[in-house]
Amino acid sequence: MRISELSTASGVTIPTIKFYLRENLLPSGEATSANQARYDESHVKRLTLIRALLEIGGLSVAAARDVIDAVDNADLPLNQVFGIAQRAISGSNLSTNSASAESRARVASVLTERKWHVTDDNPGLAGAAKVLDRFSALGHPELIDLIDDYALAADIVARADLRVVGKQPNVAAMAETVVAGTVLGDAVFAALRRIAQEHVSSEMHPAPHPLSQAPASIPDRRKS
Amino acid sequence: MRISELSTASGVTIPTIKFYLRENLLPSGEATSANQARYDESHVKRLTLIRALLEIGGLSVAAARDVIDAVDNADLPLNQVFGIAQRAISGSNLSTNSASAESRARVASVLTERKWHVTDDNPGLAGAAKVLDRFSALGHPELIDLIDDYALAADIVARADLRVVGKQPNVAAMAETVVAGTVLGDAVFAALRRIAQEHVSSEMHPAPHPLSQAPASIPDRRKS
DNA sequence: CAACTATAGACAGTTTCACTATCGATAGTT
DNA sequence: AACTATCGATAGTGAAACTGTCTATAGTTG
Numbered sequence: 001m002r003i004s005e006l007s008t009a010s011g012v013t014i015p016t017i018k019f020y021l022r023e024n025l026l027p028s029g030e031a032t033s034a035n036q037a038r039y040d041e042s043h044v045k046r047l048t049l050i051r052a053l054l055e056i057g058g059l060s061v062a063a064a065r066d067v068i069d070a071v072d073n074a075d076l077p078l079n080q081v082f083g084i085a086q087r088a089i090s091g092s093n094l095s096t097n098s099a100s101a102e103s104r105a106r107v108a109s110v111l112t113e114r115k116w117h118v119t120d121d122n123p124g125l126a127g128a129a130k131v132l133d134r135f136s137a138l139g140h141p142e143l144i145d146l147i148d149d150y151a152l153a154a155d156i157v158a159r160a161d162l163r164v165v166g167k168q169p170n171v172a173a174m175a176e177t178v179v180a181g182t183v184l185g186d187a188v189f190a191a192l193r194r195i196a197q198e199h200v201s202s203e204m205h206p207a208p209h210p211l212s213q214a215p216a217s218i219p220d221r222r223k224s
Numbered sequence: 225m226r227i228s229e230l231s232t233a234s235g236v237t238i239p240t241i242k243f244y245l246r247e248n249l250l251p252s253g254e255a256t257s258a259n260q261a262r263y264d265e266s267h268v269k270r271l272t273l274i275r276a277l278l279e280i281g282g283l284s285v286a287a288a289r290d291v292i293d294a295v296d297n298a299d300l301p302l303n304q305v306f307g308i309a310q311r312a313i314s315g316s317n318l319s320t321n322s323a324s325a326e327s328r329a330r331v332a333s334v335l336t337e338r339k340w341h342v343t344d345d346n347p348g349l350a351g352a353a354k355v356l357d358r359f360s361a362l363g364h365p366e367l368i369d370l371i372d373d374y375a376l377a378a379d380i381v382a383r384a385d386l387r388v389v390g391k392q393p394n395v396a397a398m399a400e401t402v403v404a405g406t407v408l409g410d411a412v413f414a415a416l417r418r419i420a421q422e423h424v425s426s427e428m429h430p431a432p433h434p435l436s437q438a439p440a441s442i443p444d445r446r447k448s
Numbered sequence: 449c450a451a452c453t454a455t456a457g458a459c460a461g462t463t464t465c466a467c468t469a470t471c472g473a474t475a476g477t478t
Numbered sequence: 479a480a481c482t483a484t485c486g487a488t489a490g491t492g493a494a495a496c497t498g499t500c501t502a503t504a505g506t507t508g
Contacts (some may be wrong), residue, residue, distance in 0.1 A: 002483080002484075003483085003484065003485090004483070004484085013467090013468085014484090015467070015468050015469070016466085016467065016468080018468095018485085018486085019466075019467060019468085021486095022486090022487095023466095031485095032475095033474085033475065033476095033485095034473090034474065034475080034485075034486095035473075035474050035475060035483090035484050035485040035486075036474090036475060036476080036483090036484065036485075037484080037485075045362070045363065048358075048361050048362055049362060052358045052361070052362060054466090056354075056355055056358055058282070060465075060466090061465075061466065061467095062465095078425060078429070079422060079425050079426070082418070082421050082422065082425065083418075083422075086414070086417075086418040086421070089414060110416075111419070114420075114423075116419060116420065116423040117423055117426070118419055118422045118423050118426075119422070122418065122419055122422055123415075123418060124414075124415040124416060124417070124418030124419035124422075125415075125419065127411065127414070127415035127418070128412055128415035128416060128419070130280075131280055131408050131411045131412045131415065132412070134272075134276045134280055134404075134408055135404065135408065137272050137276070138269070138272055138273060138276060138400075138404050139269065140400065140401055140404050142388055142391065142401075143388060143401065143404060143405055143408070143409075145388075146384050146385070146388060146405065146409065146412070147412060147416070149380055149381065149383075149384035150381060150384065150409070150412055150413050150416050151416050151420070152380055153377035153378070153380040153381045153413065153416075154377070154413060154416035154417045154419070154420040155420050155424075156373055156376055156377040156380070157373065157374060157377045157417055157420070158417060158420035158421045158423070158424045159373070159420075159424055160370050160373035160374065161370070161421060161424075162421070162424045162425055162428055164366055164367060164369075164370060166428065167366065176362075176364065177364060177366075177367065180358075180359065180362050180364050180367060181367055181370065182421075184355050184358055184359065184367070185367075185370065185374070186410075186414060186417075187351065187355045188352055188355045188356070188370070188371060188374055189374050189377065189378060189413070190310070190313060190348075190351070190410060191347075191348040191349075191351035191352035191355065192334075192348060192352055192371070192374050192375050192377075192378035193310075193348070193378045193381055193382060193410075194306070194307075194310040194346065194347060194348030194351070195335070195340060195342055195346055195348040195349065195352070195378070196338075196340065196375070196378040196379050196381070196382035196383075197306050197310070197382045197385060197386070197406075198303060198306065198307075198342045198343070198346050198348075199338075199340040199341055199342050199382070200379075200382045200383055200385075200386045201302060201303055201306065201386055202303070202341070202342075204386055204390065205302070226454075226455075227454085227455065227456085228454070228455085237496090237497085238455090239496070239497050239498070240495090240496065240497080242456085242457085242497095243495075243496060243497080245456095245457095246457090246458095247495095252456095255456090256504095257455095257456095257503085257504065258456075258457095258502085258503070258504085259454090259455050259456040259457075259502075259503055259504065260454090260455060260456075260503090260504060260505080261455080261456075278495095284494075284495090285494075285495065285496095286494090
């Protein structure tokens, strides 16, 4: 398969494929001479994954490279693959200032309640606490207690995730499943949440009629 | 409060505040003369919201403006506020080509099973179907069936969301809760999911020891 | 009240990111 | 032989989110 065929097969333009090659997102094809190389199905599949990570997952090219490296690194323990995939989403808020003691304690209370046991460096711990701090800062501390229900939901999701991963035939397939499940799973969940919110909302407030229309009525306040 | 005080109170630099004023994210202060204006607590709060939307929610400035307009527009039905907030996250994948009939049917089957009733234009319907298509394209159709468990989790989350919203004293507070809950809620959920994944993973595969370490071992494959 | 700092508003400049475009040398194709 | 495709290198583009500079004025301080 030549680069032009790879391009039509994957729907990615040749300049973009070259860009991904330069950025080490896509392994180079087998060189047949100084300026010819052959590509195969694995390249098509890799491009599909790259586009899914960028378009659906909203990852940056750099984050996608980290994730892809993890997939390729077959002898990486599964937990690390999970960590890399999760970290890639909504790019590392790790470096910034840490969360308050109150919020961290609140997160810890959830772990106790749910009997969750994780290592202290789990990035979710700091991430969750940091968001709880924002709830307070926004003047909506009542949102903090949502975390208990969210934790129950997260437990359900994580068990489903791991069940599917466990059914994979080999480690390479497991890693791919972890990545696809983690990055695209977020998008599915967000979509379902949107559906559920509308359902529950109309269930609780059975409005006469004009609920959920296209929001065409709000004025456009863009700069002049 | 002058702009310099607003800056220190909110932690946002003056040039950035001016930028937000230009972009209509932040209402201008009360003008006391041609080149003086007074700001108050509402401006501090608004800046806190803006930074939360941009930093935690990962919204673009344009998406944040839509969300903020919805919050300010007090007579907007709650469902529309939900819709705007959800649409702002992972910027409108609406325009692109639509999903396959199979995936849309699979999503419809979830609605039937969960007895969810929503309007046909709910953006979650197309969004979920589109991701299912990606699962197939990636060669991982087994991930499609995750949707049933995800839907159960989404139901739990949505009921919790609506319960908190319903407790708000007035419509303005409800709108703010919807926005904060939707945008920041995604971040909390993602963090909890990360925690739950590690817990469930170590529960299922009680590895001897070296699970979940800092992924320092993967080589850096950045371009030379 | 003079010196100095701060402010509003206008507008230009910067940085990062994800591509795109061009080029020269060579390879394959008709 | 003429023509198109490809490789690798390098440069350019456009959007996004700030950031910096400038001018005319306003407030503040010694």
